[in-house]
Amino acid sequence: MQNRAIIENVTPNIEGGKYYIKRTPNETIEITAHIFGDGHDEVNARILYKSAKQKKWQTSHLYHIANDEWIGNIAFEYEGMYSFTIEAWIDHALDWLIGIRKKILANVDVKVELKIGKEHLSKIMKLAGAKDKVLIKSYIHKIDDVNEYEVAIKAMNDIVLERIIKQYQLAEFSTKHDVEQLIKVENKKATFSTWYEFFTRSASKEIGKHGTFKDCEKVLPFVADLGFDVLYFPPIHPIGNNFRKGKNNSTTAKPGEPGSPWAIGSPDGGHKAINKELGTLADFKMLVSKAKSLNIDIAMDIAFQASQDHPYVKEHPEWFKWRPDGTVQYAENPPKKYQDVLPFNFESNDWKGLWNELLSVVMYWIEQGVTIFRVDNPHTKPFVFWEWLIKEVNKKYNNIFFLSEAFTRPKIMAKLAKIGFTQSYSYFTWRVTKSEIIGYMNELTQSELREYFRPNFWPNTPDILPFHLHNKGYAASAMRFVLAATLSSNYGMYGPVFDLLETESFNGKEEYNNSEKYEIRNWDWTTMTPMRKLIKLMNAIRNKYEAFQTTYNIEFVDNDNPMLLSFIKHANDKSKSLFIVINLDDNFKQSGHTKFDAEKFAKKAGIVKVNDLLNGESYDWKTDWNYVELDPQILPAHIFEIL
């Protein structure tokens, strides 16, 4: 117990290191800690890190800021699991150097101190490289030469000596922090992805006809042309017949109505089966493969629930709850009943059997080529289950992504991200005003959420037509789209409904009228409307400009109009950072002055040319404040590169 350094309050620390922090290659991890020792001796500290495959720690610098608070950074070039911790110690060599310099300055005789220094240098010699060994020897020589005291004390102020003493850390009697925080480095797509959702059954060009995977293949070039790289389908499994829902969520389906795809399971099969109206497994695999050739990943829906005629109900009655009258327990929100959906009973005595079966569903589809899962309502199944399932998948496969579709309370959404979901739906859908947007972005990027919660911004979903889009046109949708695509590196839309500007609500609720959830729709998959042109252009900009490929590089900027949102998206190469202004008013033209600091873009203060990537127009801007004006009918935003 000769160790004297104390390490406290290390961040990031996700529940004591229990959950990993998430990064993609070269994304920085900022590490802070409180570090101090007893007495007045110099303390030193460093970051220790390694990949799961390595045994030996590598080191990285930590710097003392103030008040015993230290800071450092690490980043990883390659995907994989890593961990870091912190090591601290009393740095006697550095302490000696600082002390002898002070004494020399005060004209104190330091003959004995020089000899002490020799002891430190001899130890450091063992760690040093060949060139530095020569240098160290020369210092020892000067110390040893009793006739050259003046030379020796002059050498004590050498910057080279200081460099050597700081570089080779003896770290004697060091303290190692007792938490090893895990880090998962995943494929860049975990942080930068562009999602499009449509219902496979609406892919046919023929009105009223049930679409097929073959029809979907024909839509792929359209999706690719718009610039999306994830295509997400609602469930493709057989749909229950009992208690099937009809048009607009009616509790009785008319003959021929297709039902909700989330009412999974019929005599034809369950979660591993395919709705035969869509085609065969072979068709599906062909679709997945053709999508991949267009750089599109097919994301599959995972909805762990069953219709009343799912084969599980008969084969595994123990996985459901049964009522005293012998009927099966359906989903409820008293007094509302959802008889088309049976939740699994995770408190079942056969919870193990249930867990294994559900894992096998995910594994099955991975084996068919699926790498991305959009998980339906994960917050209605136990957290311990998801934690286990994702861990099991990760044991066998890398870069399988799970998007958490949980629109629920903040701590629950955060927990799902902690236990392993790759990305998460977010509150963006309902963040409308400037202060709401800035507050939410700060929460996502400046709080602990930054370490593990990767938001995915959606202006709409099949379940949500938010009030602010009701009965609106191009301007509102364009604004919400540009917000999603610029604020978040992961975003998505439930299309053609969205890009064709369908905004009619069902009875004034936040739901779509004539929702595709309950019926087959037909869509124009070809016309390049203004909205689609905007989407295509925006996605091209996102792909070209690194600044849009992470969410955590945002800096909001002052302006003088509450309806205008100004922000910088920083790039590592500052000259490629972008300046964005969005009009939050979808009714009226808004203008105002926005602050601008050229130096943040590696430009000299003065006048620079800014070029709008959306409409190609250029302006001369000065460091300070600049006038902007946006007409929502024409242009929802400026996205300026600084020339």
Add this chain to the structure above:
Amino acid sequence: MQNRAIIENVTPNIEGGKYYIKRTPNETIEITAHIFGDGHDEVNARILYKSAKQKKWQTSHLYHIANDEWIGNIAFEYEGMYSFTIEAWIDHALDWLIGIRKKILANVDVKVELKIGKEHLSKIMKLAGAKDKVLIKSYIHKIDDVNEYEVAIKAMNDIVLERIIKQYQLAEFSTKHDVEQLIKVENKKATFSTWYEFFTRSASKEIGKHGTFKDCEKVLPFVADLGFDVLYFPPIHPIGNNFRKGKNNSTTAKPGEPGSPWAIGSPDGGHKAINKELGTLADFKMLVSKAKSLNIDIAMDIAFQASQDHPYVKEHPEWFKWRPDGTVQYAENPPKKYQDVLPFNFESNDWKGLWNELLSVVMYWIEQGVTIFRVDNPHTKPFVFWEWLIKEVNKKYNNIFFLSEAFTRPKIMAKLAKIGFTQSYSYFTWRVTKSEIIGYMNELTQSELREYFRPNFWPNTPDILPFHLHNKGYAASAMRFVLAATLSSNYGMYGPVFDLLETESFNGKEEYNNSEKYEIRNWDWTTMTPMRKLIKLMNAIRNKYEAFQTTYNIEFVDNDNPMLLSFIKHANDKSKSLFIVINLDDNFKQSGHTKFDAEKFAKKAGIVKVNDLLNGESYDWKTDWNYVELDPQILPAHIFEIL
């Protein structure tokens, strides 16, 4: 893994439960946690707690506030070690009751739900007391009676049924939080103590004569009369001869100068010996015993360092650092040298031997009757050492108190408190302005420090005559005294210097001129000066009014004068809470209006009589704002009881 509840972010949590939180009997612990489950079922949770001697947990309520945040309280009647954790579960019985009530309200048939309720009630029956068993049976009877459906559904709204379901917690498939946070409940004196410090060698009435323990005995009634219950002496051990310090810290002592008591050790002995000029061990034990009879604990100084002629230097050279020229390493702050003091080398290969010897010093004095130690500069010895030492002492003895004399950086002071020091010197000595005082009090009482850091407020010490007391008189000292004695339940003063208003500094530094640290002084131990009268009265008030016996019950109150500090000290019986106003200006009379809310003192809004405990004057105060005026030459503060 059928458990579905999640428990996160439990507070208090001192570094993952590693360090205990500190309380005295009946001092409340407020516990908070984030708790939630999957799905929409009702979640329930409770505090589990037990003493170190118990195996079985006892339970206490937790309440949901908002946003999945829960809160509860526990307190312990008896001293000892305890721990707490939290348990949470899906409360199916409560969920059922809430559900069936909603369905009944919506006129849904609940015959099946009644049968489900019977299942829950049958389980609860097993936990219930005899009387409640009868009640539960009556509900089951109503459910079973198929002819009385209306009676049964009416009974579902009974408050008694709700009470039963909430009272007997099935806690099936519960989650237990993985941290068991330790709690140490100590004697009330840990939180409420009143310290007086003097130099034993200055206790003689004869001018220039070295005081003795016998002389100290004669001073005891004076100290008791002023109302102090801890009497702290600087070290009483033999003082080094080599490099002895002279008057005013001169590096050479003249013949006959006594030296600094902190330069411990001479050929006469070390840390277990007594300076023979003070008397014998028997004299010391007699003094301790006579003090106890006056309800005064003698606090002993523990300064783990040695003079150059301490026996350890020869007997255990391995416990010191040696320089290449064969001399021993003394304390330094380059280029300053402190040759009269040798620090121990805790990095010694024989650190074990050193630790054991130092522990034996503490144990030795405990065996002589000492129960309180004021530890000199604990931050210059390793934290791991103190943690171990205090733990070892606690294995054998209860209620041995350690006061940490660390005036250093905030994280270091906090760490010493965490690892076991009972009380800590504080920054109060330098907190002067209203905002400094309020800010510091909030830090001490509202941050995590409240759990383990018990501040002790000192207006002065032998090492510190703060600038704001330089060359001041009664008014300044009285104000600083009243601040210490009202803001903090633990306070102390270095007397007679303080109570006799000696405020001459040495060369304008924050040090006393002619400091007792280096010479023998003589004091008037009898005259009841105005300052001493104030001290006696204030200590009597502190002893009488519970509101002054804890530090954590403070609430600052608005007033309209930055030189006036207003606050409430809350008592459990609100009518005994006190209202304090202190004039922070020691030069001028200050007046203003201070806010006052009679309801906080369990009085009806309107006019109440307030009675100043310091001068006996009464005023009629109204709820709202009231005029106050304080002349520092006459009265430093109002301490109002509300009649």
